[in-house]
Amino acid sequence: MEGIDFLDGGFGTMVQAAGLPPGKDPTDWNVENPDAVASVHRAYAESGSRIVLANTFGANRLKYHGPYDLKELVASAISIARRGAASAKVALDIGPTGRLLKPAGDLDFDDAYEAFAEMVRFGAEAGADLVFVETMGDTRELKAAVLAAKLNSNLPVYATVALDESGKLLTGASVECVATLLESLGVDAYGFNCGLGPDRMLPFVERLAKVSTRPIVVKPNAGMPKIVEGKTVFTVGPAEFAETVAKLVDAGASIVGGCCGTTPAHIAAVRDALAGYSTSRSFNRLATEVARAEPSTVVSSGTGVVELRPHAGLVIGERINPTGKKLLKEAYLRGDTAYVLREAVKQIDAGAEVLDVNCGVPGIDEAATLERTVETVQSVAACPIQVDTADPVALERALRRVNGKPLVNSVNGKRESMDAVFPIVKKYGGAIVGLCLDESGIPATADGRIAIARRILDEGAKYGFEKSDFVFDALTLAVSADPQAAVVTLETVRRLTEELGVNTVLGVSNVSFGLPNRPVLNNAMYALAKRNGLSSAIANPSLIRDVIDPAAEDVLLARDRNCEQWIALNAAAQPAAPAASANGAEGGAQALGAAIRRGLREDAAAAAKAMLAGGAGAMDVIEKGIVPALELVGDAFEKGTAFLPQLLMAADAAGDAFAVVRKEGMKAADGASRVSGRRPIVIATVKGDIHDIGKNIVRALLENYGFDVIDLGRDVAPEAIVERAKACGAGMVGLSALMTTTVGAMAETIRQLKAAGVDAKTFVGGAVVTQDYADSIGADFYAKDAMQSVRIAERVLGA
Amino acid sequence: MSGACDIRKAELEREAPIEAKGVWARFGERVYMCGTLGAAFDAWQRRLAALSGADAYFSQQIGLDAVECEMDRLEAEARASLAPGEKLMPRRSPGYGEMPLSLSREIVDRLEATRRIGVAVTDSCLLVPSKSVTAICEIGGCDGRD
Numbered sequence: 049m050e051g052i053d054f055l056d057g058g059f060g061t062m063v064q065a066a067g068l069p070p071g072k073d074p075t076d077w078n079v080e081n082p083d084a085v086a087s088v089h090r091a092y093a094e095s096g097s098r099i100v101l102a103n104t105f106g107a108n109r110l111k112y113h114g115p116y117d118l119k120e121l122v123a124s125a126i127s128i129a130r131r132g133a134a135s136a137k138v139a140l141d142i143g144p145t146g147r148l149l150k151p152a153g154d155l156d157f158d159d160a161y162e163a164f165a166e167m168v169r170f171g172a173e174a175g176a177d178l179v180f181v182e183t184m185g186d187t188r189e190l191k192a193a194v195l196a197a198k199l200n201s202n203l204p205v206y207a208t209v210a211l212d213e214s215g216k217l218l219t220g221a222s223v224e225c226v227a228t229l230l231e232s233l234g235v236d237a238y239g240f241n242c243g244l245g246p247d248r249m250l251p252f253v254e255r256l257a258k259v260s261t262r263p264i265v266v267k268p269n270a271g272m273p274k275i276v277e278g279k280t281v282f283t284v285g286p287a288e289f290a291e292t293v294a295k296l297v298d299a300g301a302s303i304v305g306g307c308c309g310t311t312p313a314h315i316a317a318v319r320d321a322l323a324g325y326s327t328s329r330s331f332n333r334l335a336t337e338v339a340r341a342e343p344s345t346v347v348s349s350g351t352g353v354v355e356l357r358p359h360a361g362l363v364i365g366e367r368i369n370p371t372g373k374k375l376l377k378e379a380y381l382r383g384d385t386a387y388v389l390r391e392a393v394k395q396i397d398a399g400a401e402v403l404d405v406n407c408g409v410p411g412i413d414e415a416a417t418l419e420r421t422v423e424t425v426q427s428v429a430a431c432p433i434q435v436d437t438a439d440p441v442a443l444e445r446a447l448r449r450v451n452g453k454p455l456v457n458s459v460n461g462k463r464e465s466m467d468a469v470f471p472i473v474k475k476y477g478g479a480i481v482g483l484c485l486d487e488s489g490i491p492a493t494a495d496g497r498i499a500i501a502r503r504i505l506d507e508g509a510k511y512g513f514e515k516s517d518f519v520f521d522a523l524t525l526a527v528s529a530d531p532q533a534a535v536v537t538l539e540t541v542r543r544l545t546e547e548l549g550v551n552t553v554l555g556v557s558n559v560s561f562g563l564p565n566r567p568v569l570n571n572a573m574y575a576l577a578k579r580n581g582l583s584s585a586i587a588n589p590s591l592i593r594d595v596i597d598p599a600a601e602d603v604l605l606a607r608d609r610n611c612e613q614w615i616a617l618n619a620a621a622q623p624a625a626p627a628a629s630a631n632g633a634e635g636g637a638q639a640l641g642a643a644i645r646r647g648l649r650e651d652a653a654a655a656a657k658a659m660l661a662g663g664a665g666a667m668d669v670i671e672k673g674i675v676p677a678l679e680l681v682g683d684a685f686e687k688g689t690a691f692l693p694q695l696l697m698a699a700d701a702a703g704d705a706f707a708v709v710r711k712e713g714m715k716a717a718d719g720a721s722r723v724s725g726r727r728p729i730v731i732a733t734v735k736g737d738i739h740d741i742g743k744n745i746v747r748a749l750l751e752n753y754g755f756d757v758i759d760l761g762r763d764v765a766p767e768a769i770v771e772r773a774k775a776c777g778a779g780m781v782g783l784s785a786l787m788t789t790t791v792g793a794m795a796e797t798i799r800q801l802k803a804a805g806v807d808a809k810t811f812v813g814g815a816v817v818t819q820d821y822a823d824s825i826g827a828d829f830y831a832k833d834a835m836q837s838v839r840i841a842e843r844v845l846g847a
Numbered sequence: 848m849s850g851a852c853d854i855r856k857a858e859l860e861r862e863a864p865i866e867a868k869g870v871w872a873r874f875g876e877r878v879y880m881c882g883t884l885g886a887a888f889d890a891w892q893r894r895l896a897a898l899s900g901a902d903a904y905f906s907q908q909i910g911l912d913a914v915e916c917e918m919d920r921l922e923a924e925a926r927a928s929l930a931p932g933e934k935l936m937p938r939r940s941p942g943y944g945e946m947p948l949s950l951s952r953e954i955v956d957r958l959e960a961t962r963r964i965g966v967a968v969t970d971s972c973l974l975v976p977s978k979s980v981t982a983i984c985e986i987g988g989c990d991g992r993d
Contacts, residue, residue, distance in 0.1 A: 071957075144961070144962070146961050146967060147961075147967050147969075148961075148965070148967040148975045148976075151893070152886045152889060152975055152976060153967055153969060153975040154969040154970060154971075154973075154975065183962065185961075185962065185965055186965075210962065218885065218886065218964065218965030219886045219965065220885075220886055220887050220890075242962070273963075351887075386897070389893075389897035390897050390898060392897070393894050393897045393898055394898070396894075427890070427893055428890065428893050428894045428897055430890065646851055647851045647852070647855075647901070648851065692904060693852040693856070693901055693904055693905065694851075694852055696899075696900040696901035696903075696904050697851060697852060697855065697901040699900055699901070700899045700900060700901050700902075736969070736970060736971035737971065737973070738969065738973060738975065738977070739973065739977050740896075741892065741896060741903050741904075741906075741907050741977075744896040744900065744903050745896075745900045745903050745904055747900075748896075748899065748900025748901075748903065749900055752900070786973070787942070787948065787971065787972070787973060788942075788948065789948060789971040789972045789973070790971050790973075834900070
């Protein structure tokens, strides 16, 4: 039976049968009734379990609220298991905290990590043989537990998750998503427990076997649970259980046991049923299937995976990178989360499959900003993230927080870079972008770049990285500076794909630097690179297309000497400046106003564009088109003839018109509000409150009325609000709280704002907030709804 | 204008990732229930709110309706399980009337709702994911019709 390991079965149901009172935490029995706990372990060892899980499932500081010291409980649990099951290995059992991590819940990643790390230190000290993380329903919490186990002990780590009937975790992660994460974190074995009976687990074990390179663990329930009279009941008996578990072994599982409702009789039946099995058979098949799979680089988010493969040309959204983006730089400096959220959502809607996140702004705390931005982006993005930084400290902090397996941008052939980046990625998991440059710069030839790629691969292998862990960037240089630049890049992409068998990435837009009509050149470069094997491109997903313009191809393939034809063709094609037309502006304002009043976003944006194209000034668009329309709708709302959804739709349409003005009419400035000189408004949902829809509606309305809003997000500590309000010179601070349990934080924030001498008026709102309460905590204004927030802002900051 | 609102709300209703889940159990003379739309709905709502105040508002309405619908389903199941002569009293949720918000934790714990449907209670007694509801129905005696 070499190769198959037998775990134990259900624990809670066993101790309940031994007399544990309903509602009593089984963890306490490590002190109060050690003999009963030892008896359960003994029964499992006698039934064939070679690994038993100590009674520590809930022994973490976030879940355990009993009278005993956790260190004592864990040490006692390990010692009891050792005594009860002398022939078996003893695992420190780590279950979930019972809390949800941010952004789904309120638990910080580091708090979860610390709770698990403490357990692991206690368990390792007490002599546990391995760490068994189980019943996880959230990839974030899973990562926190596995990292805690790996970074606080040298013990083997097994991890299992609880799937629902659709084969997903409660937070939406697929089987492949879990596998990608756990492979990248380097656990020793992983699989599934709880949630399902063995029959329903079968298809998911089959899927896991296709992607897993580690032994597969299964601990199914004895069927599906039913609650009868407050008691959980399982109905699958030992013989039926064992028969189905054998099918799981056929499918690739090799470490087997049971979860809820299973007993020593179930484990004994499994042992007997598998007596004739050659485990080498299942292992060999597993190894073969993995070996057959085409090399690919897989990255993941909290819910899904993305596979990079040659010629796919998938798009990595480049817009969350402050290089050349003044508004994003400002958003970072001001701690404004709303801008980043918008960019993330727009890129996903435009088809980005991975989002690059870069926070490299001079003078900024890059590590803190990158960590925060990664979490912000993950709160709305179902796609994986590319962490983009040259700062190892920022890289480590961000990788720790990434939910899933990210791309890491980047390592290069410099010794210093490889020494800094490889150990961090090894620790936290990730696929690595390798830049084909080194201490001597970027080689002029494909030979030189390929040599660097080989060196990066060799050095990475010393850390255990394989080819599939890398995505190489052949590097794009401007054809305006070197006519051969694109030719060399394309050749490098082809040879990286064909000779080295690796995936590739390119930031294509550098190629067109200094030339007219850049999007067409960029598209041609992208398309040509795809044909040469390009796996992925860092680009603007709204613009990049797989299209080759013949003239652009001539430029890129060095057939258009000095780009002369291209320049001649495209200089002539530049659009002429529109002629001014006063009558057009009047008509345009009416059309814009009508579109806003009717809540038609596209029409409003088009009308604003038409006004500008017709010669109207930016302030004309705002003062003649946007503002009067918003006033009409706002008045109607206050008179009760229009309702909140209509107001919000009109405001959205106005916001789109404002965006056009900002982009096309005020390129020198960056926002209508700052043109009018109004101070910004800082808004936040207070500490402890994670319900932020009301705050988001207020933000949208204020922005769409042209105010400069800095949204600090939700669950924001009073200190952070004071610091940001001071730093940006806020004219107003708006606070939202939903429940009676969180309005206290609102009072504390106002107290701290006053104590710190922040020169800003405060306004408060939320489901349980009233005028009386606002008065009692010293708020300057109470806003009963979003429109009143606008009216207050107009009064304080000027309309 | 209200037509544009209706159209947009209908679009969002079709797009909303609603996978309602719920658990209930009887404990003596009380039925505990917990229903949720799960993490996917919250993520969808955050995404909408990033780009549109109106969509944030509509999604809120859609979510509230859907989770109430799930609670109605749980209540109907619980009612169907009653013995002859027993009657389910009106559903009440923590945070309303005299029922303290902190009771949510007991309901979630006793139903094992964190493990079974992914609902947890924060330090400030809020339920997460945000479109989650806990409730209790008392079981009364014969109402004279049974």
